[in-house]
Amino acid sequence: MSSIQALLNSVRLPDSPSARVDGEWLLADLLGKPASYLRTWPEKEVPAEVAALFAERICRRQAGEPVAYIIGRQGFWSLELEVAPCTLIPRPDTELLVETALSLLPTAPLKALDLGTGTGAIALALATERPAWQLMGVDCMEGAVALAERNRHNLKRDNARFIHSHWFSALSGQRFACILSNPPYIEADDPHLAQGDVRFEPVSALVSGTDGLDDLRQIITQSPDYLEPQGWLLLEHGHNQAAAVRQLLLERGFKAVESRRDLGGHERISLGQYL
The missing domain is CATH 1.10.8 (Helicase, Ruva Protein; domain 3)
Incomplete structure (x- = not known):
């Protein structure tokens, strides 16, 4: 031995x-x-x-192969989540979305939506911190929806639910006080895709067109149809995409548009309110 x-x-x-x-x-x-x-x-x-x-x-x-895939779990916020190669591994930078939503919105009952939920990390963190909220997470990958549901069951979060939907496709007629998303935002020819842990993560959850903004454009364009009056849209993006995302938000009519920095000092998320 x-x-x-x-x-x-x-x-x-x-x-x-x-x-x-x-x-x-x-x-x-x-x-x-x-x-x-x-x-x-x-x-x-x-x-x-x-x-x-x-x-x-x-x-x-x-x-x-990433450590999280080898052991099958990853910490996020205060949670321990099951992870699998069908979706991205939750990362600490994404916790900024959770922090920002908690700072912007009241503790009173409301509905919030997590687009491209993956493991369910964002929705489950918010469901944990705000028991009065109702969280919905959607993903276009059925394996990811099943994974998020297992995490919900393990964490006993009855105020969250997960469904199969490509962005808003299954949400007709629904409105939310807040929409959050960590969508794909990497450029198709980014050399980092051939390096490190991301080689083992699903390309569909990473890449979004030649400039990395295709999914962000779609979400920003469609979100107002699913937001309640004065609702918030919070988006994670690449460290060099903040100015472009702010411009897209302004062009779509969002107010109070700003970006916030992650622990590394990069503009990691952008947000706006639709009046």
């Missing part, structure tokens, strides 16, 4: 900037322990069968 320390010291992930942390997450999950356990008890012996599984996981990570 090998010790925890020996196994972690053997990890070689040249393409990962966080090789040690990746190894800790993969081993801690196999042991059913928090990562802090590994640092507290580095001399503990690891059963041979666990060490073999760990070696398999390291091989998958060396091939570039």
